[in-house]
Amino acid sequence: MNRYLNLLDFTIHSFFRRKGKNISFLLLFSYLVFLFTSVLLLTGAIKKEAQRGVNALPDIIIQKLTAGRQVPIPVLYEKKLNDIFGIQRIEPRIWGYYFDSPTQANYTIIGYDSHKTWDKELGLIVNPGEKGANLEKGEAILGVGVAKAKHLKPGKQFGLHTPDFRSRSFDVVALFKAATNLHTYDVILLSTKDTRAILGVEEGFATDLGVYVYNKNETTTIAKKITKLLPGIRVVVKNQLARTYDTVYSWKSGIILLALVSCLLAFAMMVWDKASGLSAEEKREIGILKATGWDTSDILIMKFWEGLAISLPSFMLGLITSYIYTFFLGAPLLKHLIIGWSVLYPPFNITPSVDFNQLLVLFSLTVIPYIISTIIPSWKAAVIDPDTVIRGV
Amino acid sequence: MNDLRRKRYLRPSYYFFSILVLLFMIACFCFGHYVYAIKQEPARIPLRRAAVSVVGSSDLSINTAARYIRHVSLSDLSTPFQDCPGCLDYFPGAFSTNPPEFFGIQTVFQKK
Amino acid sequence: MIRVVKASKTYNKGKPNQVDAVNEVTLHVARGEMAVIHGASGSGKTSLLTLIGCISRPTSGEIHVAGKTISRLPEKFMTMHRREHIGIIFQQFNLILDLSVEQNVGLPLFPLNMSKTLISERVDHLLAKMSLSKRRDFLVKQLSGGEQQRVAIARALINNPEILLADEPTAHLDTALTKELMETLAAIKKDARTIVIASHDPLVYNHPFVDRIFEMKDGKVVEE
Numbered sequence: 001m002n003r004y005l006n007l008l009d010f011t012i013h014s015f016f017r018r019k020g021k022n023i024s025f026l027l028l029f030s031y032l033v034f035l036f037t038s039v040l041l042l043t044g045a046i047k048k049e050a051q052r053g054v055n056a057l058p059d060i061i062i063q064k065l066t067a068g069r070q071v072p073i074p075v076l077y078e079k080k081l082n083d084i085f086g087i088q089r090i091e092p093r094i095w096g097y098y099f100d101s102p103t104q105a106n107y108t109i110i111g112y113d114s115h116k117t118w119d120k121e122l123g124l125i126v127n128p129g130e131k132g133a134n135l136e137k138g139e140a141i142l143g144v145g146v147a148k149a150k151h152l153k154p155g156k157q158f159g160l161h162t163p164d165f166r167s168r169s170f171d172v173v174a175l176f177k178a179a180t181n182l183h184t185y186d187v188i189l190l191s192t193k194d195t196r197a198i199l200g201v202e203e204g205f206a207t208d209l210g211v212y213v214y215n216k217n218e219t220t221t222i223a224k225k226i227t228k229l230l231p232g233i234r235v236v237v238k239n240q241l242a243r244t245y246d247t248v249y250s251w252k253s254g255i256i257l258l259a260l261v262s263c264l265l266a267f268a269m270m271v272w273d274k275a276s277g278l279s280a281e282e283k284r285e286i287g288i289l290k291a292t293g294w295d296t297s298d299i300l301i302m303k304f305w306e307g308l309a310i311s312l313p314s315f316m317l318g319l320i321t322s323y324i325y326t327f328f329l330g331a332p333l334l335k336h337l338i339i340g341w342s343v344l345y346p347p348f349n350i351t352p353s354v355d356f357n358q359l360l361v362l363f364s365l366t367v368i369p370y371i372i373s374t375i376i377p378s379w380k381a382a383v384i385d386p387d388t389v390i391r392g393v
Numbered sequence: 394m395n396d397l398r399r400k401r402y403l404r405p406s407y408y409f410f411s412i413l414v415l416l417f418m419i420a421c422f423c424f425g426h427y428v429y430a431i432k433q434e435p436a437r438i439p440l441r442r443a444a445v446s447v448v449g450s451s452d453l454s455i456n457t458a459a460r461y462i463r464h465v466s467l468s469d470l471s472t473p474f475q476d477c478p479g480c481l482d483y484f485p486g487a488f489s490t491n492p493p494e495f496f497g498i499q500t501v502f503q504k505k
Numbered sequence: 506m507i508r509v510v511k512a513s514k515t516y517n518k519g520k521p522n523q524v525d526a527v528n529e530v531t532l533h534v535a536r537g538e539m540a541v542i543h544g545a546s547g548s549g550k551t552s553l554l555t556l557i558g559c560i561s562r563p564t565s566g567e568i569h570v571a572g573k574t575i576s577r578l579p580e581k582f583m584t585m586h587r588r589e590h591i592g593i594i595f596q597q598f599n600l601i602l603d604l605s606v607e608q609n610v611g612l613p614l615f616p617l618n619m620s621k622t623l624i625s626e627r628v629d630h631l632l633a634k635m636s637l638s639k640r641r642d643f644l645v646k647q648l649s650g651g652e653q654q655r656v657a658i659a660r661a662l663i664n665n666p667e668i669l670l671a672d673e674p675t676a677h678l679d680t681a682l683t684k685e686l687m688e689t690l691a692a693i694k695k696d697a698r699t700i701v702i703a704s705h706d707p708l709v710y711n712h713p714f715v716d717r718i719f720e721m722k723d724g725k726v727v728e729e
Contacts, residue, residue: 006617323423
C-alpha cells in the first residue's frame with residue numbers, strides 16, 4: 001500500500017511542477033465532459049417529459065388528408081368503423097389553432113363537452129372553487145399563459161372572432177392549475193359548439209377522431225384495418241407519437257452534439273499527441289527513475305496514477321457541474337438551444353432524468369483513453385535499458 | 394515544530410483522496426436528488442393524465458416553433474403555420490433563437 | 506565484491522555504426538576498496554560502470570556483484586539487486602531539476618513499500634550528513650553545482666548501498682569542490698563501502714584513499 005501511495009505522492013508533486021498547464025487541462029477536460037453531459041441530460045429529461053403524457057392519449061388518432069393537408073374529417077366515418085372488432089369507443093375531437101393578432105400569439109382552442117367522461121379529469125386540473133367542472137355556451141377555461149398574455153382572470157370577459165370576423169365574447173370561468181402548464185399553457189377550452197364557431201368547423205365534421213381499443217396489443221392490427229376501410233386518411237398510432245418526440249429532440253441535441261464534435265476531435269487530437277510520443281525531457285526522467293532503481297512496473301503505476309489523477313476528478317467535476325447546471329439552475333442558454341423558444345413560454349422545472357448507460361459510454365470515451373494514452377508511451381520508454389534512455393537524449 | 398512535522402509527514406495523496414471523496418459525496422448528493430425527484434413523479438401522474446386527456450395531446454407547450462415541434466405529431470405533413478405566428482417565413486427557421494426583431498414583429502415574448 | 510569476467514558491451518550490433526564500448530574486460534574489486542577506472546573519454550569507462558551498476562546488460566561475459574551473477578538475472582531481479590546493493594552518482598547528476606531536494610533524495614525509496622515517515626527520516630539523516638538540511642525544500646535547480654553534487658551523492662546513499670559507483674563525479678566541479686567531494690567519498694569508504702569511480706581527473710586517482718586504479722583504453726583494461 002505504501003508503495004502505491006509513494007508513487008501517487010510523486011505523481012502529485014510532478015503535477016504541481018507544471019501547475020498552470022495541468023490545471024488548465026483539468027478544467028478543459030471537465031468543461032468537455034460538462035458540455036456533453038449537459039446536452040445528454042437535458043435532452044433525456046425533455047424526451048422523458050414528453051413521453052410521460054403519451055399514455056393518456058387515444059390509442060389511435062385518425063386524420064383526413066386532402067392534397068396532403070389535414071382537413072376536417074366527417075363524423076360519419078365513425079359509423080363505418082363500428083364493424084371493427086376490438087374498438088372500445090370513438091371520440092370526434094374538435095381543436096385547432098387560433099392566431100390572436102393583439103398578442104401575436106397562437107392559442108390552442110380545444111372543444112370540450114361537459115357531459116363526457118372528462119368531467120372528473122377537468123375538475124382535477126382547474127383550480128378548486130372555480131366554476132369549471134362544467135362548461136356552458138359562452139364560457140371558457142384558460143391556460144395560465146393565455147390569461148397572462150391577455151391580462152385575464154376568472155370573472156372577466158374576452159373576445160374571439162369567427163373566420164368571417166364576427167366577434168364573440170366569452171366569460172373566463174376558471175384557469176388551469178399551474179402544475180399542468182407544460183400541457184395547458186396556451187390552451188383555451190370552450191364548449192364544442194363555440195369551438196366549431198370560432199375555428200370554422202362545420203356540424204358533422206371534426207378535427208380528428210380519437211379511437212380507444214380494448215386490448216392495447218391489438219392496436220396495430222386495428223390501425224391496419226382502419227386504413228383499409230377508409231380512403232384518404234392518415235392513422236397515427238400512439239407509439240408513433242412517442243417515437244416522434246424521440247426524433248424531434250434527438251434531432252436538436254444531435255445538431256448540438258455535432259457542433260460539439262469539434263471539441264471532441266480537439267480532445268482526441270490531444271490524446272493522440274500524448275500517446276504518440278514522449279518529450280525528450282519526459283524520456284530522460286523515466287531514464288533517471290529507472291537508473292535510481294525504479295522498476296518498469298513502478299513507472300507504469302506512476303503513469304497510471306498520473307492519468308487517473310487528472311481524468312477522474314475532471315470527469316466527476318464535469319458530471320456534477322452539469323447535473324447542477326441542468327437540474328438545479330435549469331440549464332440557462334442550453335435550454336434555449338434544445339427546447340427552443342415560444343411566444344407563450346411556460347415556466348417549468350425539468351424533472352431529472354439520467355441515463356447511466358450514456359454516462360458510462362462518456363466515461364469510456366474520455367477517462368479510459370486518457371489513462372491509456374498516458375501509460376502507453378511511458379511503457380515504451382520504460383521497457384528499454386535506462387542506460388539507452390539516458391544516452392538517447 | 395510539531396505542526397511542521399505533521400505537515401511534512403502528511404501525504405499529498407491524502408489531499409487527493411479527500412478531493413475525490415468530496416467530489417464523490419457531491420455526486421451522491423446529486424444522485425439522492427435524482428432519486429428523490431423520481432420518487433415524487435408518481436404523485437404527479439394523475440394530474441398529468443387528466444391534463445393530457447382534456448387537451449387531447451401530449452405535446453409540450455414549450456414550443457411555438459410549431460412547424461417543427463408543437464403538435465408536430467398531429468399536424469399536417471406540410472406547414473401548418475410559420476415559425477413564429479406573427480411573422481413571414483424565413484430560412485433557416487427558428488431552430489434555437491427567437492425570430493429577429495426586424496421582421497416587424499411586435500410580439501412580446503414571455504421570459505424563458 | 507565486484508568481479509567482472511571477460512565482459513563485453515557492444516552497441517548497435519551488426520549495424521554499420523557498431524561500437525565495442527567494453528571489450529572482454531576482467532577486473533576485481535574487494536569489499537571496502539576504492540577503485541578508480543581511469544581513461545580518456547570514449548574509452549568505455551561509463552559503459553563498464555553501467556554494467557557493474559546493473560543498468561545495462563553485457564553482450565557477453567559474466568559480472569558478479571555482491572554475491573550474485575547479475576549478467577544472467579532477468580530485468581526485474583536486476584533492478585531489485587540494484588536497489589538493494591548499489592548506489593550510483595551520475596556524471597550529469599541526473600537530478601529532476603524542478604522537484605525539491607527532499608523529493609530527489611527520496612526518489613529511490615518511493616517504489617519500496619516504505620512509509621512516508623520512514624523515508625522522511627532517512628532523507629533528513631542524509632541531508633544532515635551532507636550539510637544540506639537547510640536546502641531541504643528548495644528546488645534542485647535553485648542550488649549551486651556543488652550542492653547539486655551533494656544531493657546526487659545523498660540520493661546514491663539513500664538505500665544504504667554496499668557499493669557506490671560514480672561516473673566522472675568531478676567533471677563539473679572546481680579544485681576546491683573536487684577535494685571536498687573526495688573527502689566525502691573517503692568518509693563513505695570508512696563505512697566499509699566499496700567505491701568505484703570512473704574519472705580522468707588527477708585529483709581523483711592520485712588521492713591517498715584510492716586502493717586500485719584500472720587504466721582503460723578502447724574498451725579494454727590495459728593496466729592495473
